[in-house]
Amino acid sequence: MASLRVYVIRRVLVAIPMIFILLGIVFFIMRVVGDPVSAILGGHAPQEQIERIKEQLGLNKPILFQFFDYLGQLLRGDLGRSLIWGQRPVISEIWDHFPATLELSICAFLVSILVGIFTGIIAATNFGRFFDHAFRLYGIITYGLFIPWIGIMLQLIFGVYLGVLPIGGRIGTLMEPETITGLYVLDSLLTLNMESFISAIRHLILPSLTLGIYLSGIYTRLTRTHLIEVLNKDFIKSAWARGLPKRTVIFKHALKNAFIPILTMMGLQFALLLVGAVLTEITFSWPGMGTLLFERITYRDFTTVQGIIVFFALIVITVSLLVDVIYAYIDPRIRY
Amino acid sequence: MKNLLTIQDLRVYYYLREGAVRAVDGVSFFMKRGETVGLVGESGSGKSTLGLSILKLVSSPGKIVSGKILFNGNDIAGWNEKKMRLLRGSRISMVFQDPMTSLNPLMRIEEHLVETIRTHQKIPKAEAKKKASLLLNEVGIPPERGGDYPHQFSGGMRQRIGIALAIALNPDLLIADEFTSSLDVIVQFQILNLMKKLKASHQMGLIFISHDISLVSEIADRIALMYAGQIVEFAPADIFFSEPLHPYSEGLLNSVPNIELSDQKLNYIPGMPPDLVRPPDGCRFYPRCPYGEDICRRKEPPLVQIEKEHMVKCFRYDGKKSRT
Amino acid sequence: SLQTKPLVLGTTDKITVLDPAKTYDFYTWEVFQNIGEGLLKYKPGTTELIPGIAKSYEVSPDGLEYTFKLREGLKFTDGYPLNAAAVKWSIDRVMKLDLDPSWLVSAFVERVEVVDTYTVKFVLKEPVSFFPALVATTPYTPVSPKSFPEDKVAEPTVGHYGPYRIKKWTRDVQLVLEANPDYYGSPPKSRLFVVKFYKNAATMRLALETGEIDVAWKSLRPIDIRDLKAKGKQKVLEVPGPYIRYIVCRCNKPPFDDVRLRRAIAAAIDRARICQEAYKGTVKPLYSMVPMGMWGHIDAFKQEYGERNLELARKILTEAGYSKDNPFNIEFWYTPTHYGDLEADVAAVIKESLEETGMIKIDLKSAEWATYAAEYLTAGVMPIFLLGWYPDYIDPDDYTSVFLHSEWSPDMGVFYSNPEMDRLLDKARTEIGIEKRTQLYEKIQKLMAEEAPVIPLFQGVLTAATQPNVKGVVLDPVMLLRYYLIYKE
């Protein structure tokens, strides 16, 4: 496994330029389209005050210097302070909201993977027949679904008409479990708090279904195409020819191989998960990063918005890194 | 001696939107225990389909439409999937063309072997492992490399592993589909020799599928020449090469450069093989045949027996070797 | 795990920043009314000021010095003694930090002096008639020097003094309050009080209907209020609040430097339709910037123009040179991101009602709040636009000077300047004695209606919906709900 370790280290090194570029893009876009000073002061502030603020924020330096200042700040784990209200450190704003997003994303991800892979397998093993067409269509339709709309429809049905599930928030009043991970479901399990656990799950159902269904179509399609591709490979033919039972062939040989490209796509689709999470959060008043981003954009809280985007960027990079590493772990061919 | 395998009037079609591709269309031949049949034909003539249909592994949209497949006297054409599964890999096994892709890239080769053995024989893992090492040794792979992954082997070695997998359970019949065509000549030569050796020691029947007629001549006892989904000539190898009867056999043999001959005059067969969805009404070779007559266009020639074990599908022969 | 079931209040508002030196929004001020207390406070249900932390106070004859006698032996929730020194420290801190609400102190107070342990003196810059009202505002709320840093904003959950203390606060999710055992007054009616923060009014309404919350407060949507009333399962309480909405005309530049055009708009506007259609009757038409229910209010615009006078509007427009063929074209601005979802509807109704004259052509424009408020408004980009006002302190001054006085009106985008108006406003500020001031404000309102630099539209209605067994919800013009009075039967 030493070679795997070397690979991981190298892969991390490769991620570094990517980080720089992403941060650069974020930084320059924010600089080009937004003016932090007027966001702080309002447009009518006297010139000397503008200058003073500019100096305070280091905005009077050439833009490249600003960028390096900013990078330096980031290296120290400092995302700056919010421009509004309490001017809290952006990082604490993010940590307040991130667990909610994480919890939602994980659940939705699980839903989408389970539904997607299941339907994908059925479609692929029924290639050309009814279930194949049906689930292909499912894949296309779900991809075209508009998250807020699915959300609202689910809210209408389960929240308003049937009244069986909550349509907003993360957990019932005063039911928060003791904070360990920040994920309510996990924390309530760890503290054996059944009441909280049930409440957390109930609140999670509709948002994760919304996001999960939306994403599942992609996995249906991915699983289907890659499984069909793998099923046509010689080594699968050869596995049949050796008389291996269907279960072994499909799950052990085919699915595992099909999983490699699916995994890569999962890494790429991760961005979509985040996008979906933002919309889902706003539809379900889920107190996560998406809600935070939206709120702060309307208030022009420049640094927080930038911080959130940087944070997203880092997550995206981390995930693609993770995916590659898992990939290398699964696929012996990758290890150099 | 009883036949190991007898195929009678087998038809395998692929059902596409454009119509049924008659990939195997009325094929009959037989082979005895321990014999090698060389199945030759150009690309698309239905060799692989025929090979796969013996294992009943033709993939959708392909279907065995009719015909008998008698293996050790039992018609397996009617067997269900469960029964076939027990047969596959243990009594009849198959080696595929591309050594690159016929092994699961995520599995160690030892696992491949152990898995196959334990599917058919209920023996403990350790014992299966021991068997696996023996097999690897037999095909010339150092057994200590059993823990490696397929991509760590060269093409020739992978093909050896493929063979080990195929002979793991001492099958009666081995179907080898173009299994040396992606190898270099020298390696091909080595593998071919290995195959001959194993065939003798394991008393296996072998169906050797290839488009390379020269290569087939090196190993086959009988030759079955396919053209457009049909066997046009079936003969003992030495007879086939010395006295080919079918015009196609003749043409084919003449179009292959032979390194032994100096100042060879090469020939070619004009035209192209027919579309298998709408094959010509009469003889399928008629459009390209230098001897074609009117009857060939109208009627499909029967597969006639010339001598005891020599059959040809051509109107020019009428149960005798002489032309009518 | 909880012995007593808490009282749960839902709101779509949020705590912005839990520091009296920084917070400048109504909701957080409401929280400070409950976890903190000023030297003076309003008697619930009225605009009458009563003693808070101070037992009593005296004003010097020149109106420049206010001396407060504090209650003795009080402790902040972090254990630090609440005495004159702490009061001075808190006020000084607000002035020194110089943040958004600090002008409420620094514009009036010269300095604070500790007279003795429990006596503190405020020395004013000039006499201010409404200083006691100012003292009741949140920036004057004392906080503990032990928990608050002197030189920066902080949001500790201890170090306040009020009927409640904070048990747990999860930002944007919930605020859990429990009775403060050290409070001098009668303890809160509910020992445990939870505020749940909603992002979405529909969710809050459903929560009320499912019994998840006991009180829904700021702000249910009009449609929900209508529904709840119709269903009758919950109680709906309503009272006009001091929150007003109005149109601003940019008075220093064409076209609205022409008073006739402002008057035409004022005459043509259809307040009733806005209230009915956009707000489903949950708000009340307003004819003065001084809200109804406040002393001094007169229906100045109604007196000037009637409820609505299309004929008058057309007449004025014709005078100003416009006609059906040559309509008055104007960009009308609003912001969709600050005043709730209905803002676009309000704008649409305004457009229709003005265009009914047949001589006005409106081009609706919008900008999100930050640009709208921070850039366009003060830069005078928008010729005419919608705005809203929550008072800082409960006095007619807070509804007039800011818009009409030439010193402040540019900050509000009005750019109105009239020496006569300035004189009247200055006089009303310093005059002591309610009668005289009432007369002055009537004059001011009349002049405002004539000149129409700002055109009041409607006054917000405070609405709370509660479960039938909830008592003690006191809605008053101060607009700050006193949680400590609410309880369940």
Added chain:
Amino acid sequence: MKYSISRFIVSNIIKNIFPRKGTEYFVLVGFILVLLIILMAIFAPFIAPYDPIKKVGEILERPSGKFLLGTDGLGRDVLSRIIFGARTAVLVTFLAVSISLSFGVLLGLLSGYTGGKFDTVFSLVMDAMYSFPGLILAIVLAAMLGPGILNTAMAIAVIYTPTYFRMVRGLVLSLKESLFVEAARAIGAKDRTIVFKYIFPNVISSIPIVLSLNAADAVLTLAALSFLGLGLPAPTPDWGFDLRAGHAYLASRIWWPSTFPGLMIVILTLGFSLLGEGLNEILNPELRR
């Protein structure tokens, strides 16, 4: 040459427009859906029963004979609004897709063919943008640029440019290495000839697929921006915005102002995706499975 490509595409579409089998209905259905909505956009004033920005009935009337899909919170006809909303959707999508297409294809061709440092830097930047959650960038851009058709289209275009860039560049890279391009060089063709006669025609045939799949994404992104109030200024009829306005009436069991605009978003997206899927099958028969 132009003729040949279009003939190729058109003849294939015609061949497949009357499908015989399951999935081939995709392209037909997709085509019909998209066409219907485009027609709806063009002829909105003739189809819509009422003025979409005028109060024409009581507020929040249930669907009835008079108002087929009911009225919204301002008493405007929901049906008329979704018909006019098609204009917004079609126009913005068209603008966004055209902008990103032109930039993406041009840059992709250039970057892919020239290669070298320029290409390395450019494709790293595009990759970074591509891997970043697009909507989030769009939200920021839209918020900063302010509402308006062109601004919204720009915000959307920016995030989809990398898609075209990557596709075109990838194709160019593989085509550049392909044997027939090498063959062209062997007969002495100049770079310009190679790009325009050998590479571009092969790139262009893949564009319709990405284009329609992208249009689907663009519709969703526009809807999302409008839903967040960052799209077009009111009272422009806009599905996303109306969906959000309708969301407010949810708890009152008033479902029609939200259900229908949302359904339109889904239909248009579905139309584009089906079209893209179908085209994919037609134009890349080797991928057919």
Added chain:
Amino acid sequence: MERKVELKVVNLKKYFPVQKSFLERLLSGKIEYVQAVNRISFEVRRGEVFGLVGESGCGKTTTGRLITRLIEPTEGKIIFKGEDVTFIQGERLREFRKYVQIIFQNPYASLNPRMRIGEATAHPLEIHGIATGERKKKMVFEMLEKVGLEPAKKFYDLYPFELSGGQRQRVAIARAMILNPELVVADEPISMIDVSLRAKILELMLMLKEERNLTYVFITHDLAVAKYISDWIGIMYLGEIVEIGRKEQIFSTPYHPYTKALLSAIPVPDPKREKKDIKLKGEVPSSINPPSGCRFHPRCSFAKDKCSNLKPSLKMVDKDHYVACHLY
């Protein structure tokens, strides 16, 4: 009769980096090279066919691409008709292309799928401004007919995907021949074509050669084909030429152990033939880290110590017959 030397290759070398991009290099941490062609030298004379034979991956195609200047050599010289063309660029290179043409192995990939047969065949004429309009069309028709694509009028308007492999290869030949080149590099032109049709293509190529006094570098992995078509044969192994000679010499008296092994490994369509054995171990090693000394030594049963240290150079063993082996 000694013919004029048409093409001369001296110490030609081509190394490809394994890690192509900056990121790949960063990922693997090193730069390695595929030593595809390593210092090969040979001559081709006017009007003759030089057969370049070797197993897969030994660098035949690379050599072909080097000769036709499709890739830049790492080292060495290419001399065409006495002129050093190793580094010519621009107009001179385009001029060179008129005289030197290449036919590729894969007829399915060497034609632009979006270009009609007629256009494809005419394109060289346009590029070099040789003919336009009707004259061009006439020349194309003639050429198509010459390669057996009759009726030319019908094929002129077809797309490659409407053609079979054999027909496509004819188009490729037509395109290469239309400029009247002097030297044609044919890179396994028949390996992807059906057996029954191969002879036809070979015959066509021989006919054109006779007609135009062409020179061929004919690349193939099939010794039998090489024997059929070539005058000279060069045997390649792992990027190096191990033996060169006239055809008859190679087949009657092969020297190099590798050539011998190759010859005996080739299957012959004659079951009665007595099978020889070959004494050859293992498989072709990777060209990334090829063996030191003689690249063949790990597989050679005659290898001596010297073979693993010292690279043998081509030595003349007979007239016109050269071998790179320490045994001689």
